[in-house]
Amino acid sequence: MAMYQSKYFFKLLEFQWERTKAYPIRLIISLSWVIFGFIPQFFFWYIIAQSTNTLPYTTKEIILYFLFSMGLFYNLNQINQYFNTIARGEVVTSVIKPMSLTANYFSIFFSTIFINKLPNLIIITIIGCFIVGITSSILAAIFFLFGLILGCTFFVCFFLLMFWMRNNWGVKWGIDILILFASGTWIPLDILPKFWGGLLLNLPFQLMFYTPAKIFLGQITPTFWLILQYVFWIIILYIIARILEYYGLKYYEQLGG
Amino acid sequence: MSDKIKVISVKNISKSFRVPKKPKSTLKKIANLFVKAKKKKQIIKDLSFDIYKGDIVGYIGENGSGKSTTIKMLTGIYPPSSGKITCLGKNPFEQRIDYVKDIGVVFGNKSLLNQDIAPIYSIELQAAIYDIPEKLAKKKINQFAKKLQVEKLLKTPVRKLSLGERMKFEIIASLLHNPKIIFLDEPTIGLDVIARERMIQFLKTVNEKEKTTIFLTTHNMDDIEEICNKIIILDYGKKVYDGNLKELKEIYANWKRITIVYNEKYNPFCDRDLEIIEKTDNVIVFKAPNKKLEEYLNKITNCFEIIDLKIEEPTLKEIVKRIYADGYVPK
């Protein structure tokens, strides 16, 4: 089973790569969002950093922070096309595969986002090698990938809620805002007031962008304890996903498909 | 059925499209990332026909033969690459907004109705678009819904209706403004036998009462046989037949189907000279030319211990299949 699933996973990566080659314009759109999103952020944070010394970042650090987090940011928008599959009954094509829905959709989400972000990851890692150092850059890239695994597991949990929610656009948007804010992409979590910063640092979202960005800046050194946090949250989210899958399929059965 | 008033005149029209092509050289492949390479594909070639008021025309052809393309040109969606089309005295493309007031269109795969709300609201919107007074629109909607037995479904969201029920509402929406011509692009696709029959009967009634010309594309030969008085057959964008069903059968149905049910034991060398269409356990279907019918019957009765025998004309499906396979055979 594990062999089959890993073969399927790598096949999916290849498939997503072929899709990206067929529609290269989507990569260009993705890059344009990064570029045009980064330009105002650059000037905005440059002026703020120059105007105050109360931020725990230098001007260079804050700009690099946003280069990293914005350049690699992903949310439900990247995988939006899959959220209707339950409502439209297309999920049955996944149910008949010899693997769990969780594993199947995790593979699909991870491969979609990974291929989409790969060019950005390569560019940022290369830039980082010259500015912040090779070690920080490569470690940040590795922890970004850990964060991607965690993020995709969370997305699977939310996807499985569609058995009950039927592709609610408002709630999806809410999740996107939550990720934008709680992951530290919108504002670094250590700039927030103590209470909110502390709360968000205890949630898993900060492991998606904030922690890798801090590693990128060399402000956090990866430890075994940090890796354990990733593993802990991935396991918790995986268990939640499997429970949702079990009850979701039961509920789906009752509706008669 | 025909009043001999020409409603549609198509003269020597051709239509070609630009379709993507795979670039061969590396340079062209790079350029293709920015500007897609395209080549010309001719769909319709030098097509001409005339349709008269009150005609019910079956427009048939293989997949990709240009049926939907023809309907789109006749409804003014785009012009022909060359040639001339006149419908109800107007150029459908140049005078589109004025022209479409007098036509109704039902696309088999594209809906006129909003899927999320009850059909009554979409049809009321249609009535507004066609400037039908509200009271008259309501009266007509109820009338048509009753005839098609869907009056109880007027307030059910479209997405909760079956395909047959949706198609009925599509037809109601397209007939509300008393069009002079209705274009139906594969309207019976996916419908069960009863739903299809009801729709065909309804169209027949509309044609008889209002003298509405109906232009129908379909793959279902039963539709053609039941309702159409005129058939146009397309083969790779060219017209291969334009006439009525009776004439078509006279030209192409110069043979008969002889179906026999026989006892197991028979002389296996007997049927060597006979053309067999189908053969199952105890049943054989022969194709017998009309001129040699007696000869065939004699041979069959000599070779087989017959339990049952049936002689039929070839079906329209078989005739059209032969045209697709052999091409046009002129009279």
Next chain:
Amino acid sequence: MQSEQYWRVFKKSLKASFLTALEYRADFYSSIIIQIIYFIIQFLFFSIIFSHITILKGWGLGDLLFLIFLNDVGLTLFEVTGIRGMYYLVITGQLNTKLVKPKDTFFLIALEELSINSIFFAICDIILLFFVATYFSLSMSFLPFIVGLILYVISLPLLVLPIMFIETLSFFWGETEGLLGIYHSMIFSIKEYPLSIFNKFFIILFSILSPGILLHLFLPAAIILGKIDPVWGLWGILASIAFDIIGIYLFYKFFKYGLKKYEGYG
């Protein structure tokens, strides 16, 4: 008489669109709630920023929030129309169902299916504008307010005309999702910040790429809040009128030409 007919079609479209939104009540109400939460988060975000600084290139917290909500109104009202989805109608062939109707095609594309959610978002934006103006006691004089408001309304077409041109390109190119995405990313990233935070190069670049960025997303708010002399607003109004007339005329011709080239995909 024709206008009465079009008004009737518009009323029916509005009714059908409203019923569609209510058909998915959970979606409708949750998106309004999330939008309100988003506004709160924006408010909190800038409050946190302004706890570290007092002024951002001459713009205070209240000024910035006023700018953001003002810029949101126009774009959200544009999102109400179906113009944004035109390229999708073209590439799927669904435009055929509009072409066989005896009303102006562009009217049907724009107004046959409206986004009711966006109407509510625009109303929320307007309410928040008043709230921000009152809460932060933003000083606004009568003349700059009027000049800024007129400029804001007249310059909106300038901002959305590029979107309309790109949507029309789908008649020739098919998928124009890419170009739309690029323009969209530019507008939505820039609209939250006053142009004055950028250096001269980017101000000129953005203004050339889309004059609407300068004339709609920055000048009106700056004039209303007294950051810029209203005389510039008058020049802006004249420039907007000129650009609007030329732009709308060219768009009209381009759209008609596009319809001729439409190949009815699907």
